[in-house]
Amino acid sequence: MATTLNATAASLLGFLHDGPQSGYDLVGTAERSIGNFWSLTRSQVYRELSAMAGAGLVVAQETGPRDRRAYALTDDGRAAFRAWLARPPAEEQIRYPLLLTLAFARHLPAGELAAFVAQHRAVHAARLAGYRRERAEALAAGARPVDLVTLDFGLRYEEAVLGWFDALPPEVTGG
Amino acid sequence: MATTLNATAASLLGFLHDGPQSGYDLVGTAERSIGNFWSLTRSQVYRELSAMAGAGLVVAQETGPRDRRAYALTDDGRAAFRAWLARPPAEEQIRYPLLLTLAFARHLPAGELAAFVAQHRAVHAARLAGYRRERAEALAAGARPVDLVTLDFGLRYEEAVLGWFDALPPEVTGG
DNA sequence: AGCCCCATGTAACAAGTTACATGATTGG
DNA sequence: CCAATCATGTAACTTGTTACATGGGGCT
Numbered sequence: 001m002a003t004t005l006n007a008t009a010a011s012l013l014g015f016l017h018d019g020p021q022s023g024y025d026l027v028g029t030a031e032r033s034i035g036n037f038w039s040l041t042r043s044q045v046y047r048e049l050s051a052m053a054g055a056g057l058v059v060a061q062e063t064g065p066r067d068r069r070a071y072a073l074t075d076d077g078r079a080a081f082r083a084w085l086a087r088p089p090a091e092e093q094i095r096y097p098l099l100l101t102l103a104f105a106r107h108l109p110a111g112e113l114a115a116f117v118a119q120h121r122a123v124h125a126a127r128l129a130g131y132r133r134e135r136a137e138a139l140a141a142g143a144r145p146v147d148l149v150t151l152d153f154g155l156r157y158e159e160a161v162l163g164w165f166d167a168l169p170p171e172v173t174g175g
Numbered sequence: 176m177a178t179t180l181n182a183t184a185a186s187l188l189g190f191l192h193d194g195p196q197s198g199y200d201l202v203g204t205a206e207r208s209i210g211n212f213w214s215l216t217r218s219q220v221y222r223e224l225s226a227m228a229g230a231g232l233v234v235a236q237e238t239g240p241r242d243r244r245a246y247a248l249t250d251d252g253r254a255a256f257r258a259w260l261a262r263p264p265a266e267e268q269i270r271y272p273l274l275l276t277l278a279f280a281r282h283l284p285a286g287e288l289a290a291f292v293a294q295h296r297a298v299h300a301a302r303l304a305g306y307r308r309e310r311a312e313a314l315a316a317g318a319r320p321v322d323l324v325t326l327d328f329g330l331r332y333e334e335a336v337l338g339w340f341d342a343l344p345p346e347v348t349g350g
Numbered sequence: 351a352g353c354c355c356c357a358t359g360t361a362a363c364a365a366g367t368t369a370c371a372t373g374a375t376t377g378g
Numbered sequence: 379c380c381a382a383t384c385a386t387g388t389a390a391c392t393t394g395t396t397a398c399a400t401g402g403g404g405c406t
Contacts, residue, residue: 006393007272014279024358037274044394046359066358066401085283088291089272091298094332096267097182099212099325101260104189108260116263123266145344150274153339157269160335164328169320181365199386219366221387242373242387 005084008040009048013057013073013081020061020072023049036131036154052077102172114174121165128158180259183215184223188232188248188256195236195247198224211306211329227252277347289349296340303333 005013015021015029023046030040049071052058057077063069073081098120105113131154138148180188190196190204198221205215224246227233232252238244248256273295280288306329313323 007270007275008393011275011279014282017282022358034275034278037269037271039268039270039394041395042359043361043396047393065403068358082282085276085279086287088294089276091295092269092271092273093214094212094267094269095182095214096212096328097264098267099328100182100186100209101264102324103209104186104260105321107189107192107257112261119263120266146280146346149277149343149347152342153271153274153336156335156339157332160331161328164331167327168324171321172324183365197386214366216367217387218368218389222365243385244387 004087005080006048007038007084007090008044009052010081010084011038011040012045012048013052013077013084016058016071016073016077017081020070022068022070024068025070034150037150105172110171110174113172117165117168117173121162124158124161124165128155128162131155131158180255181223182213182259182265183219184227185256185259186213186215187220187223188227188252188259191233191246191248191252192256195245197243197245199243200245209325212325280347285346285349288347292340292343292348296337299333299336299340303330303337306330306333 011030011034012026015026015033021029023042026045026049027040027042030038030045049058053060053071055076056074057080058071059074061070061072098116101108101113101116131151135148135151135155138151186205186209187201190201190208196204198217201220201224202215202217205213205220224233228235228246230251231249232255233246234249236245236247273291276283276288276291306326310323310326310330313326
């Protein structure tokens with residue numbers, strides 16, 4: 001195919017290396033494996049799959065119950081995946097609406113701001129705890145450091161964010 | 176307007192509190208003020224501006240040289256902004272393609288991976304340095320802690336990411 | 351058998367990105 | 379005064395989100 005893969009489509013091809021899967025399955029796989037730093041939705045997945053089927057990168061297998069259709073990787077798909085993987089990855093993008101609210105905080109009564117901040121802090125604390133547990137489990141299951149790098153990214157990120165929350169000035173936290 | 180504002184549009188309204196600006200100006204303002212954690216493009220800005228003009232949240236002033244058109248906030252716009260600001264901000268989203276590459280690294284020759292990692296590390300080191308300088312300048316110019324919270328977010332983020340880079344196992348860094 | 355919930359997919363919409371067009375300015 | 383560059387905007391496309399549709403399987 002002429003038009004180069006996007007990251008979402010490429011990761012689908014990556015997952016299909018482990019055998020054919022339906023769109024629905026792929027969503028689950030992706031959530032489990034890269035969901036911490038790469039979100040995708042069913043709609044996207046189906047769109048990419050049918051586009052890639054059109055381009056010959058995957059083939060649809062015969063359809064099962066309720067129109068379920070698994071896709072298998074083709075050789076072209078394997079090649080496209082490798083080509084994508086060999087390109088320098090783009091910069092990350094972060095969008096954090098809470099920071100917008102903070103940036104415009106002078107237009108907001110102080111109490112509401114503090115409540116928002118507290119809610120978000122709680123979410124991050126919970127995520128951090130989740131990552132820690134995940135990491136412990138993975139280690140117990142024999143994971144090597146190299147298998148933990150993406151999880152570790154999440155860990156360090158959440159630690160940093162939590163540290164930031166805890167260092168916020170009282171005007172913001174309502175202290 | 177019935178349909179509730181999105182964060183990008185809302186921040187435009189926020190900036191317009193300081194006086195009328197054209198789309199072009201707004202892009203610059205946004206880049207300077209929230210660009211570290213909220214990216215937007217000219218196209219978006221123009222689209223939101225004309226939509227908001229249609230909804231009466233802003234009014235276009237008479238057009239200057241090369242079709243330049245400044246927009247001013249209306250009372251409805253002010254109200255819509257406040258309403259937006261009072262809603263609980265959504266979770267952040269992060270998408271880091273490098274982490275995808277890492278997640279699929281077993282399909283990639285080790286040397287290439289190390290090069291990608293090194294490039295990204297350099298970018299983050301530079302950003303961290305930039306933030307530090309910015310912070311020092313802001314402090315020198317009399318900024319209070321509350322004025323630095325979004326910048327501090329960036330700082331802590333970059334510190335964390337750099338720490339993560341420096342803790343990567345040798346399989347990844349090529350060490 | 352009937353009902354409810356889950357699995358699976360699609361379609362419509364909104365937001366974000368890339369590429370392009372064109373009119374001012376300004377330095378040589 | 380010409381050429382190069384910057385300012386400003388628009389159009390086309392891609393990606394991401396929300397809402398909806400529907401068929402099967404399990405539970406009573």
